[in-house]
């Protein structure tokens with residue numbers, strides 16, 4: 001089983017365009033249905049905006065609308081980075097670490113962590129439960145860091161597959177896959 005590492009993350013999502021493209025592709029795998037043209041049409045990326053424009057009628061669609069990314073001005077790469085960190089540490093990621101590593105304010109980091117942890121809640125517990133012993137005492141919020149450090153397996157380092165990570169991204173960004 002391959003482990004989806006930070007290097008894999010950077011390779012797959014080197015910039016915000018790549019992140020947005022991923023959200024678009026997974027939200028509309030059959031192509032974008034244009035409400036004005038009333039059919040699936042070709043769309044192209046709009047520079048400087050998180051949107052795609054219909055080639056025919058120029059109607060804009062926003063892949064992040066209705067998701068926790070909607071109103072955020074924080075780069076999408078930061079969101080993806082935190083999801084990855086949460087996924088590979090079973091939620092044991094603090095707002096301080098995010099603040100330091102991603103370079104956002106503490107308030108922003110705290111909010112992002114809260115939203116992502118909330119969205120991933122079941123997934124994090126699911127991964128944990130799958131590991132067997134110690135799976136039930138993961139607490140939300142503190143994310144069971146203390147419990148994990150004291151577990152026989154040592155600090156939590158889940159092997160994360162590409163499929164698992166993509167599922168978690170989809171979950172966080174409310175995309176049905």
Ligand SMILES: [Zn+2]
Pocket residue numbers: 034035036037038041054055056057058059
């Ligand atoms: Zn159109």
